[in-house]
Amino acid sequence: MSRPTLEESCTKIVATVGPACGTVEKLVELIEAGVDVFRINTAHGSRSEHEASLGNIRQASKRCGFDVGVLLDLAGPKMRLGQLVTDPLVCEVGATLSFIRGDSSTEASELTSTYARLIDELAPGDRVMLADGLVALKVEKVTAKRAECRVTAGGIVRSRQGINLPGVKLSVSAMRPKDVDNAIWAAQQGIDFISLSFVRSPEDVQSLKNLLVSYESNAMVIAKIEKPEALDQLEAIVEASDGVMVARGDLGVEIDVAETPVAQKRIIRVCKEKMKPVIVATQMLESMHTSSRPTRAEASDVANAILDGADACMLSGETAIGDHPVKAVEMMNRIMVCTEREMLSHNISERIPNTRVHPITTAVTIAATNIAEAIRAKLIVIGTRSGGTAWVKSKSRSRIPTLGASNSHDTLRRMNLLWGIKPVEASHLDHTPEFIDEICLWGRENAHLQKGDQVVFVTGSGVVEKAHNVVIVHTVE
Known part of the structure; x- marks a missing residue:
């Protein structure tokens, strides 16, 4: 049975492409296991x-008949160690290490950085964290x-680990x-999502949006929250972005690791309020780098992210370099499906109007969702050209399976x-018998619809410009 299926998780799966899943054949396996969006990380490669990765993704997508999305992750001003003289280097408590200018050193205790201005940014008393916080330093003299x-x-x-x-x-x-160059390339290639690392202000997001507009790109800009400054301006950053990623790796180093879970919940809450999709990322199934099963704590972590309101969860090294990329995706899908069974749909009072789409579209979509739940419809179908109406429906968190029907491959992705x-x-896409017949044919061919099932359609009549103003309840013949 081809994707999508009504049995797969509602929460979306983002998987990072790397050596462990770089072939077309392996990417096909991941799509069939449940991947919705593939991430290309420009910090590596x-x-x-x-x-080559983008070409393989598109080949795999075509082979599966499923319009999988592509997210390009810009590296941003990520600082990394240069080449160490002694690699690996054992750092003992109390030892002295020095950052020096330049690209190379001759002493094991002298470290270099990919960030040429590192020494200029440091002052006595500052903390420096290496290798995702594993090693901590305190600056004593500059x-x-x-x-x-x-x-x-x-x-x-x-060598090359983060600072x-x-x-x-x-x-x-x-x-x-390099990020500007990568963003221009992404725009030219029609990539669907571009994530910006180390966002500190809404102006950072707007700068990327302006660049993409100049290249006539419709890519959605995803702001990665991983700096304390981003938390200080969280509401404004979420408002400026098209979506958000909770990048827990660097965030858990930049702030106290004990504060990270609360910060995650706050970020998700603000995204829900502003109707922006939010991805939770980093170490979700970390042990599956080498193990065929996750720990119970990891399974709970994924489940809690879903219960908090995450739209998607992301796999990083688990699929990029792990030993079990397909099993990691299958496991994440299983956890999501089990968790979603316990979720309750929002009641009508929680489905409040928003400013993202036409107010008539919002009202009609909310009404259609409530009608579908009242009659226990088998399916909700939204005909959409831009995806805006589907966006409204997504935030209702209704358990009734919903098709986003479109004739635009960009919108589908x-x-x-x-x-x-x-x-x-x-x-x-309009309220025509042809649209209803087309969807019902798809439902029967994929064993989703049977005689007597009820389907709620949300479409437009054309009377109200750029608005969905028609709800149709159809009984499958």
Whole structure:
């Protein structure tokens, strides 16, 4: 049975492409297991590798007959260690390490960075975290050529691992020249989602949006929340973006790790209020890098993200470099399906109007959802050209399966990030017998609809411009 199916999870799955799943055949397996959006991480690999990944994704999508989405993740001003003289390097508590200018060092205790201005940004008393917070340093002295640090939490670091500066306000822009180049490439390739790393203000998001508009791109901009400054301006950043990613890896280093769960809940709550899709990312099924099963804590983590209101969960290394990429996707889908059985639909008082789409569309979509639940309809079908109406329906969190029917492949791919919306290609979108027949034929062919089932259609009559103003209740013959 081809995707989408009514039995798959409503919460969407984002999977990172890498060596473990780079072939067309493996990508097909992941799509069939439940992947809705593939992520290409520009922090790793070259342009030629990214082009190959995109080509393979599109081949796999065509082979499956499913319009999977593509998310390009811009690296942003991510600081990393340079090449270590001793690799790996054991950092013992109390030892002295120094960051020096330049690209190379000759002493094991001298570290270099990919960020040329690192020493200029540091001051005595600042904290430096290495390897996702595994090793902690405290800056003791800064000169023109070096910053001397004392190890306060020991561990092992390797070349190219990340550097975080909690509490240090960097002067660097959210988009480096390489990010601008990657964003332009994404726009030219028709990529569906572009995520911006280390967002600190709504202006960072708007800068990327302006760049994409200049290249006539309709890509949705996803703001990654991973800096304390982003939490300070959270409401404005969410308002400026098309969606948000809770990037718990760097966020859990930039703020106290104990505060991360509460920060995650707050981010999801604000996204729900502003009707923006939100992705929860990093270490969701971390142990499945090597194990064929997750820990119970990881399963609970995924479930809690869904119960909080996440629209999607993301797999990173689990699919990019893990030993069991397909099993990781299948497991995430299983956890999602089990969790969603316990979710309750919002009642009508919680389905409040919004400003994202035409107010008539909002009112009609909410009414259609309540009608469908009252008659226990088998399916809700939304005919949409841009995906806006499906966006409204997604936020209702209704348990009734919903098809987002569109004749635009761009719209079909973008709907892959909307909770509960299953994209299906349709040649007719208005309130015509042809549209109803087309959807019912799809339902019968995929064993979803039987005689007597009721389907609620949301479409437009054309009388109200750019609005859905028709609700049809159809009984399958």
